[in-house]
Amino acid sequence: MHRNRLDNHILPTVLFVDMNSFFASCEQQVNYWLRGRPVAVCVYTGRHGCVIAASIEAKQRGVKTCMRLDEAMAICPDLVPLETHPNRYREYHVKLIEVLKRFSDDVIPKSIDEAVVDLTNYQLVYKDMRQVAGQIKQAIRQDVGDYMRCSIGIAPNAFLAKLASDVQKPDGLTVITPDTIDDVLRPLKLTDLPGIGKRMAIRLENSGIYTPLDLRRASPERLKAVCKSIVGWQWHVRLNFGGEVDLAVNEGYKSMSAMRTISPGQRTPERLNELLQSLCLTLERRMVLNGVFCQSMSFSCRYQTDKTYNYEVDFPAPIQDGPELYRVISERMAKFQLVHRCEPVLNEHLRSMCVVVHKFIPADSVPLNLFEDTSRKDKLRQTLYTLKNKFGDDKLIRTTELTTNPAYRDVIGFGNIRDL
Numbered sequence: 001m002h003r004n005r006l007d008n009h010i011l012p013t014v015l016f017v018d019m020n021s022f023f024a025s026c027e028q029q030v031n032y033w034l035r036g037r038p039v040a041v042c043v044y045t046g047r048h049g050c051v052i053a054a055s056i057e058a059k060q061r062g063v064k065t066c067m068r069l070d071e072a073m074a075i076c077p078d079l080v081p082l083e084t085h086p087n088r089y090r091e092y093h094v095k096l097i098e099v100l101k102r103f104s105d106d107v108i109p110k111s112i113d114e115a116v117v118d119l120t121n122y123q124l125v126y127k128d129m130r131q132v133a134g135q136i137k138q139a140i141r142q143d144v145g146d147y148m149r150c151s152i153g154i155a156p157n158a159f160l161a162k163l164a165s166d167v168q169k170p171d172g173l174t175v176i177t178p179d180t181i182d183d184v185l186r187p188l189k190l191t192d193l194p195g196i197g198k199r200m201a202i203r204l205e206n207s208g209i210y211t212p213l214d215l216r217r218a219s220p221e222r223l224k225a226v227c228k229s230i231v232g233w234q235w236h237v238r239l240n241f242g243g244e245v246d247l248a249v250n251e252g253y254k255s256m257s258a259m260r261t262i263s264p265g266q267r268t269p270e271r272l273n274e275l276l277q278s279l280c281l282t283l284e285r286r287m288v289l290n291g292v293f294c295q296s297m298s299f300s301c302r303y304q305t306d307k308t309y310n311y312e313v314d315f316p317a318p319i320q321d322g323p324e325l326y327r328v329i330s331e332r333m334a335k336f337q338l339v340h341r342c343e344p345v346l347n348e349h350l351r352s353m354c355v356v357v358h359k360f361i362p363a364d365s366v367p368l369n370l371f372e373d374t375s376r377k378d379k380l381r382q383t384l385y386t387l388k389n390k391f392g393d394d395k396l397i398r399t400t401e402l403t404t405n406p407a408y409r410d411v412i413g414f415g416n417i418r419d420l
């Protein structure tokens, strides 16, 4: 995707498609007799089961995500509890992306039920973006499923398009332009903006920025000082049509590297392994954000003596998973140590280590059957549980929340998909 990312851009050419009550709608699509009824999708349907997705009808009756089933049944006695079918939702996701790709080559899946359709390079093709949104809704009903509804936001950048998609549910269509943005922001709290958590909100409030409108009007210099990083400037750009800071450009990366300098206190085998895992997860996140898989990797260590260890590998199949990268590196290190009967590669003299991935291919050209291999999935799951124990749930969820690899979704649990 080529686009001039940091030119002022005020034309609403980016569409954000958010499927409404996606899991529940998939169930209602498959089973005609569930349509029009309040449905709750749960991981298990025991008394204390937890609602992970409520149908549009159930939401209208007050059923909320994360409610316990006994609470939900008390509010809505004719609620139909259903167990999840992750494979089913993946199939619908694939169908959805196929439909969206008819409208633009620049389609970026953001989660199982959301995608950006960037029409910035199609301004000569589509004269009226609202009309395109209507056509997309129609195509979804015709070719994904006649019970599938979505809310579409249209704006000059991906962030505002997502925000616009939240304005009206279900079946919404909202456009944000320089003329309408203040009206959209006015009723919102800081934490209503995707990406602003409680901690960030407190930091902003302490600096006199209380609302999204205040945030929009704050100067980039002030925001940079408040956030103590480039993040502040990005908020200025997003809310003032300064260009695109959320859509990674697929081309332009020949390699990505993650490097770590090791301090003396970190030179224990456990800590070094954790650091290596976090490097791999960092690369995973960057590859996911950029929509690429890598076909080769190198791992290098530098020791206090200036000695180095270096290892390069080409993968038989493209890889995006951090744990998989980590597994390959660990296996190679173990083999190396065994064969050469040398000291551990990760030893107390380590000064820095670096993982580099290269030979990228776009995620959407990676055959889907890669995900169907259950032995691989199981292995991944196992690695993830190990990681989860090491890092704690939070960290793992953050590093994998944007992943498009379905294998992770089963592991992290559907409660988290809500946050994507």
Ligand SMILES: [Mg+2]
Residues within 6 Å of the ligand: 018, 019, 020, 021, 022, 113
């Ligand atoms: Mg949704």
